[in-house]
Amino acid sequence: MTDTSTRTGPADWATDQEVRWCPGCGDYSILTAMRMLMPELDVDREKTVFVSGIGCAARFPYYMNTYGMHGIHGRAPAIASGLAMARPDLDIWVIGGDGDMLSIGGNHLIHALRRNVNLKVLMFNNMIYGLTKGQFSPTSESGKVTKSSPMGSLDHPFNPISIALGAESTFVARTHDMDRKHMMDTFRRAHEHKGAAFVEVFQNCNVFNDGAWEGITKKQNRDANLIQLNHGEPIKFGAESEFGVVIDDGSAKIVSVSDVAESSLLVHDENKEDPSTAFMLSRLARGPFEPTPVGIFRAVERTEYAASATQQLAVAQDQKGPGDLAAILRSRGTWTV
Amino acid sequence: MTDTAPRELPLQELDEVIIRFAGDSGDGMQLTGDQFTSISAALGNDLATLPEFPAEIRAPQGTLAGVSAFQVRISDFAITTPGDAPTVLVVMNPAALKAQLHNLVQGGAIIVNTDAFTERNIEKAGYKSNPLDDGTLEGYRSYPVPMGQITRDAVAEHGVKPRDAERSKNFFALGLISWMYTRPVEPTMDFINTKFRGKDLVIKANEAAFKAGYNFGETAEVFEAHYEIRPAPLASGEYTNVNGNTALAWGLVAAGVLARLPTFLGSYPITPASDILHELSTMKNFGVRTFQAEDEIAAAASAVGAAFGGALAFTTTSGPGIALKGETLGLAVSLELPMVIVDVQRGGPSTGLPTKPEQADLLMAMYGRHSESPMPIVAAKSPSHCFDAAIEACRIALKYRTPVMLLSDNALANSSEPWLLPDINALPDIGVDFETEFNGTNEDGDGIYLPYLRDEETLARPWAIPGTPGLMHRVGGIEKEDGSGNISYDPENHQKMVDVRQAKVDGIDVPDAEVMGDQDADFCFLSWGSTWGAVDAATARLQADGHKIAYVHLTHLNPFPSNLGEVLGKFKKVLCPEMNAGQLDKLVRAKYLIDVQGAHKMNGVPYTTAEIQAAALEALRV
Numbered sequence: 018m019t020d021t022s023t024r025t026g027p028a029d030w031a032t033d034q035e036v037r038w039c040p041g042c043g044d045y046s047i048l049t050a051m052r053m054l055m056p057e058l059d060v061d062r063e064k065t066v067f068v069s070g071i072g073c074a075a076r077f078p079y080y081m082n083t084y085g086m087h088g089i090h091g092r093a094p095a096i097a098s099g100l101a102m103a104r105p106d107l108d109i110w111v112i113g114g115d116g117d118m119l120s121i122g123g124n125h126l127i128h129a130l131r132r133n134v135n136l137k138v139l140m141f142n143n144m145i146y147g148l149t150k151g152q153f154s155p156t157s158e159s160g161k162v163t164k165s166s167p168m169g170s171l172d173h174p175f176n177p178i179s180i181a182l183g184a185e186s187t188f189v190a191r192t193h194d195m196d197r198k199h200m201m202d203t204f205r206r207a208h209e210h211k212g213a214a215f216v217e218v219f220q221n222c223n224v225f226n227d228g229a230w231e232g233i234t235k236k237q238n239r240d241a242n243l244i245q246l247n248h249g250e251p252i253k254f255g256a257e258s259e260f261g262v263v264i265d266d267g268s269a270k271i272v273s274v275s276d277v278a279e280s281s282l283l284v285h286d287e288n289k290e291d292p293s294t295a296f297m298l299s300r301l302a303r304g305p306f307e308p309t310p311v312g313i314f315r316a317v318e319r320t321e322y323a324a325s326a327t328q329q330l331a332v333a334q335d336q337k338g339p340g341d342l343a344a345i346l347r348s349r350g351t352w353t354v
Numbered sequence: 355m356t357d358t359a360p361r362e363l364p365l366q367e368l369d370e371v372i373i374r375f376a377g378d379s380g381d382g383m384q385l386t387g388d389q390f391t392s393i394s395a396a397l398g399n400d401l402a403t404l405p406e407f408p409a410e411i412r413a414p415q416g417t418l419a420g421v422s423a424f425q426v427r428i429s430d431f432a433i434t435t436p437g438d439a440p441t442v443l444v445v446m447n448p449a450a451l452k453a454q455l456h457n458l459v460q461g462g463a464i465i466v467n468t469d470a471f472t473e474r475n476i477e478k479a480g481y482k483s484n485p486l487d488d489g490t491l492e493g494y495r496s497y498p499v500p501m502g503q504i505t506r507d508a509v510a511e512h513g514v515k516p517r518d519a520e521r522s523k524n525f526f527a528l529g530l531i532s533w534m535y536t537r538p539v540e541p542t543m544d545f546i547n548t549k550f551r552g553k554d555l556v557i558k559a560n561e562a563a564f565k566a567g568y569n570f571g572e573t574a575e576v577f578e579a580h581y582e583i584r585p586a587p588l589a590s591g592e593y594t595n596v597n598g599n600t601a602l603a604w605g606l607v608a609a610g611v612l613a614r615l616p617t618f619l620g621s622y623p624i625t626p627a628s629d630i631l632h633e634l635s636t637m638k639n640f641g642v643r644t645f646q647a648e649d650e651i652a653a654a655a656s657a658v659g660a661a662f663g664g665a666l667a668f669t670t671t672s673g674p675g676i677a678l679k680g681e682t683l684g685l686a687v688s689l690e691l692p693m694v695i696v697d698v699q700r701g702g703p704s705t706g707l708p709t710k711p712e713q714a715d716l717l718m719a720m721y722g723r724h725s726e727s728p729m730p731i732v733a734a735k736s737p738s739h740c741f742d743a744a745i746e747a748c749r750i751a752l753k754y755r756t757p758v759m760l761l762s763d764n765a766l767a768n769s770s771e772p773w774l775l776p777d778i779n780a781l782p783d784i785g786v787d788f789e790t791e792f793n794g795t796n797e798d799g800d801g802i803y804l805p806y807l808r809d810e811e812t813l814a815r816p817w818a819i820p821g822t823p824g825l826m827h828r829v830g831g832i833e834k835e836d837g838s839g840n841i842s843y844d845p846e847n848h849q850k851m852v853d854v855r856q857a858k859v860d861g862i863d864v865p866d867a868e869v870m871g872d873q874d875a876d877f878c879f880l881s882w883g884s885t886w887g888a889v890d891a892a893t894a895r896l897q898a899d900g901h902k903i904a905y906v907h908l909t910h911l912n913p914f915p916s917n918l919g920e921v922l923g924k925f926k927k928v929l930c931p932e933m934n935a936g937q938l939d940k941l942v943r944a945k946y947l948i949d950v951q952g953a954h955k956m957n958g959v960p961y962t963t964a965e966i967q968a969a970a971l972e973a974l975r976v
Contacts, residue, residue: 032828034840063823068659078828079841084820086662087830089685092655095647099656100820102643103618104663107820125655128648326643333638340640342611343778345604351594351775352396354585 024059027052032082038073043194043221047141048080050200057201058208065108068097070122073148074114074141074220091122094129094138098322101134105323108208109135114220115142119155119175126215130186133212134322139204140177141194141218145226158304178299178314181215182292188212189295189314193219193234193243199311206313212321219305232306244301246312251282252298254308262301269297271308287316363572364579370429371535371583372437375527376454377446378415379408379422382524387424389528389545393537395595395772398585399428402887403597403770404436404960407709416478421453428535430584434736434887436769438962444527446470446501448479455490463495465530467523469502497576501526501567508566509559522563529567536582539568589774596773598737598766599626602696603633605744607640608778609694610666612745613752613785618665619644620656622675625708626767627698630670650678654695658682661691662829664788664819666748670696673715674705676722676759683757684723685831687855690806690815692751692758694744699763699883701958710958711764713883714934719759720912720941726852728859730754731911733761735886738773740766743909749784750862755814761911763933765884765960789816789825794837803827805839813858860913867915872902876926877974879905880950882938885931885961892966903970911938919946929953929973931966 030052038044055065065083069075071090078085084107088096097111111129118126118140129136145163146152152165156177160169181189188210192203200218207214219230233242244254244262252262253274261274261282269283289295295314302309373390375383384405391403406423413420427437442463445451447470458464468486476484485491486498505526506519514522528542542564550556571577596604610617619642621631635644643665647653650671657667669679676683676697686693699715701707719731730750734743740762747760792801793816803825806815818825827839835842836850869878871893881889886907896903906921908914915921922928922942930939931953939952953969955961 061823062826064821066820067828078830083826084662085828086659086689087828087832088655088658089681089831092651092682095652095655096659096662098647098652099618099620099645099659099667100663101659102645102656103616103660103665103667104820107663124648125652128652326645330638330641330643337639340607340611340637342608342640345607345637345640346775346778347592347594349594349596349600350392351592352398353592354398354588354590 025056025062027056030055030062030082032080034079036080037076039224041223042073043143043223044073044077044141046194046197047139047200047218047220048077050197051081051204053197054201054204058205060108064106065110066100067110067112068093068100069112070117071148072114072117072146073222074112075117077112091117091120092125093117094122094125094136097136098129098132098134101136101323102326105135105327109137111136111138113140114147114154115140115144115156115177116146116154119177119180123155127180127184130181130184130213130215132322133187133319135212135324137204137207137214137216139207139216139218141220142177143220143222143226144229145222147222147225151225176299177217179296181217182296182299182315185292186213186215187315187317187319188214190215191217191219191311191314193230193311194221195234195236203313206316210316212319230305233309242308244308244310246285246298246310246314248285248287248313251279251284252310253282260308262298264294264297267297269301271301287313289315290317363577365536366579366581368581368583369431370427370433371442371581372425372427372440373442373444373531374423374425374440374454374457375444376421376423376450377524378449379412379420380415381422381446382521383422383424383446386524386528387426389542390531390537391426391595391770392545393532393541394426394428395593396541397537398588399430399583400433400586400588401426401428401595401772402433402436403427404765405768407768416447416449416475418449418453418479421450423450423454428583430586432586432588434890435960435963438964444531446523446527448475448481448485451485452479452481458494460493461495463497464491465497465499465527467501467527468498469500499530499570499576504566504570505563508562512555512558512562514555514559519559522559525560525563526567526570529564530571532564533568533571534577534580536580539564588772592775593772594775595770596738597768597770598734598740598762599629599698599768600633601738601773602734602740602744602760602762603630605741606634606668606694606748607637607642608741608781609745609748609784610640610642612781612783613666613748615664615666615785617642618657618660618667619670620647620653620660620667621645621670622647622650622653624650624672624675626700626764627670627672627675627696629767630696630698650675651682654679654682654686657693658686658689658691661686661693662689662820664817666692666752668694668696670698672698672700672708673702673718676715676718680723683729684725684727686757687723687727687729688831689829690755690855692755692817694747694751694758694760696760696762698767699761701956707958709764711884711960712933712956712958713761713763713885714937714956715761716882716911716934716937717940719761726856728856729757729759729912730859730862731759731761733883733909733911734766735883735907735909737766737769737771739909741773741776745781745784746909749782752784752786753814754812754858754862755817756858761883763884786817788822789818790822792824804837805829806834807837808854813854813861862913864910864913864915867906867908867918867921869904869906869921871897871904873904875902875904877901877903877970878922878925878928879903879966879970880908880922880928880930880938880942881905881932882908882911885933885966888961888963888966889931891963892970895963895967896970901970901974908938911941914942914945918942919948922946922948922950927951927973929970931961931969933961
């Protein structure tokens with residue numbers, strides 16, 4: 018597309034706005050990953066749009082030198098769907114937190130995924146409401162004591178990957194804010210995908226929910242608790258790759274590799290049409306205290322929404338000819354006085 | 355048919371007739387009414403229609419909840435309303451009689467399908483005895499007709515079963531009425547052949563039923579006369595019969611053509627606005643992208659996104675949808691993006707009366723967003739005016755970069771009238787230019803883009819769309835610095851932005867208010883929306899009775915025409931009839947300190963000419 022002399026660098030993707038996230042916020046590393054990725058994707062800044070709702074994560078568009086809209090709480094997938102339909106030529110990223118995307122925005126999220134609109138949806142999950150200073154969120158664990166739940170939250174949390182798969186999202190992935198390369202690889206795959214891509218990013222809110230993910234994302238814990246999914250390979254994790262996954266009685270279970278036949282280990286298939294296996298994998302961990310899969314859960318093809326809508330316009334033109342205003346006004350029959 | 359020669363029946367000339375067809379929802383009253391309207395239009399009468407749909411899709415047969423009616427007024431003079439009350443009632447079953455009789459004028463004619471007046475049907479309708487012979491019809495001229503029986507006999511020779519023959523009854527009724535008002539037969543024959551193409555048996559049955567009805571009128575000794583209504587002195591030109599929703603949909607598409615912009619509709623089905631979504635969905639060859647969103651909020655949000663991308667964007671709904679969209683519309687106000695929001699008003703509050711008209715959303719249109727969130731408002735006044743109002747709303751949206759509320763209502767949406775087709779080439783060019791260049795410089799003298807730099811005349815901000823090199827910028831709902839558009843909590847800036855958003859709307863180039871009727875009158879009606887027809891007609895009647903009457907009808911409600919205060923201030927009495935509990939009167943009183951009085955009703959029925967006339971007489975008496 019562009020030769021290397023006119024290619025952008027990460028600095029070209031930054032704006033002059035002072036970044037206002039709290040020092041130590043996980044959002045900084047996600048922002049860095051994005052700014053480093055964009056030049057590698059070799060895309061145009063003017064053709065890139067970031068759309069967000071409300072929340073700390075939703076401040077993201079202000080820090081990217083592209084077109085952007087900081088919208089209203091929860092409505093970013095709907096705003097972005099309209100933009101995608103009107104402008105199928107654009108690269109549209111939708112950024113939000115777990116509250117924005119799964120609470121008030123839950124309905125719009127599942128419909129955007131169901132429709133397979135060409136949007137790259139990144140949900141920064143910190144299991145708390147940060148901007149409003151510390152209420153529990155739809156992904157917070159039961160019993161969590163917060164400002165609005167002094168006796169412990171009564172809510173059972175959503176599992177975002179399960180939700181996305183249930184909404185039949187054609188691309189579902191998970192990454193985390195402590196591994197820049199992993200984030201860049203995941204975002205890159207999302208960008209390449211034609212259609213809706215949902216990426217959950219484990220993100221640390223160091224002010225209101227510090228260390229919530231550390232049990233699985235901190236470097237020393239990753240071997241034991243992060244299960245990297247690699248397409249075409251048996252799912253294995255552990256310092257010596259000593260653990261694997263089998264399907265037993267309708268669920269995914271963790272086994273010691275030495276205890277089972279190699280052939281019974283589940284081989285990861287991103288492209289499996291039926292999302293059931295991916296769903297089972299999403300149920301492996303009940304929370305960030307036990308082995309949790311990361312990587313690409315699902316990547317399948319389905320007709321993309323805006324492209325189909327545009328195609329219908331072309332078909333209509335073929336069938337009826339270009340729109341003729343004078344003819345339409347007369348289409349119900351006329352008479353002359 | 356019979357072997358007697360056709361009788362010499364007197365042919366009376368009438369200046370108008372108001373016919374209401376009423377039957378069960380399955381009886382085809384809408385189709386009958388539509389077709390009668392169509393024939394009359396072709397004959398050159400002026401006309402207006404008002405359908406009355408039941409709220410249920412298929413209520414139990416023969417019940418009051420299932421009654422469907424269609425009123426059509428045809429005249430030899432210019433008319434502006436579908437008529438206050440029918441002079442002729444065509445009744446297909448007891449429930450229809452029960453539901454509609456009270457509407458009929460004293461001494462009016464009732465043509466009744468006697469075959470449907472079985473004991474069971476009479477009971478289902480809530481009658482204790484047969485209304486045909488218990489005195490219920492005293493004071494009216496009733497014409498009993500065994501429509502069912504005759505239709506069954508007429509279609510039997512074509513092999514149609516008795517039960518299926520029932521479905522052709524409405525064509526019998528149409529035939530009878532066509533004879534009664536001397537309408538030609540061919541157009542209906544053509545219509546039957548086109549509509550039911552491929553279903554030969556149905557075509558034969560309907561044709562036979564129609565002819566049977568026509569002949570019945572001519573030969574049966576039931577009617578003492580038949581009638582003629584001459585063509586009205588309409589302006590010469592090409593006409594079509596259009597209802598408000600269709601005209602509005604076409605206006606939106608026309609606006610896209612006139613602005614040379616791709617169009618986008620985000621919408622969610624809701625009575626009575628869904629037809630606009632349907633109509634626009636069929637116009638893909640105009641490049642109209644329609645998006646049936648998952649809910650009302652997504653419908654508006656998707657339009658905001660499309661507008662950001664450079665489309666002429668709309669969202670269409672009714673009252674409940676506007677309530678839901680409030681926050682999203684506030685975002686559009688803050689983003690200063692062009693967008694048209696259509697509210698086809700219906701009875702409220704809450705689910706209210708989905709199929710009945712009301713005009714009680716004006717204050718919501720003005721103030722229905724939190725904080726000071728001004729939005730221009732345009733209101734249609736007649737079915738065909740919905741076309742012009744749509745284009746005007748889009749013109750304002752584009753020129754001033756603002757969401758605009760376009761108000762219609764259930765009566766306009768479903769009523770039809772002849773529309774003198776406009777010359778497409780005479781329609782206004784409402785195109786605006788996208789911003790493609792830097793419009794400012796930074797401290798280092800480099801060119802930059804200031805998304806909130808304002809045009810001196812319109813106070814509109816520039817519209818730079820994604821894809822434009824170099825003009826990358828971010829917009830949002832947080833208060834922004836005038837000019838740069840950067841987030842700003844600065845106290846002076848916020849005051850300035852609130853003031854400039856208001857000034858932008860206040861400065862919109864709205865045409866002056868025009869005084870119709872007697873310029874030197876002491877009394878003036880003030881009106882907006884669908885009451886126009888009745889106000890116009892009431893003014894004429896009052897003038898004919900010797901009163902001096904003026905009226906001002908507003909199509910722009912925010913901002914008001916700049917001369918409105920001055921104009922209204924000249925009158926001793928200003929009366930504002932509204933189908934709400936008082937909304938325009940409040941706005942005018944607040945702004946101009948003029949003692950506007952209101953006449954209010956909220957009964958789900960359009961204001962009649964007689965009611966407005968009576969309200970004026972009452973006001974004149976005081």
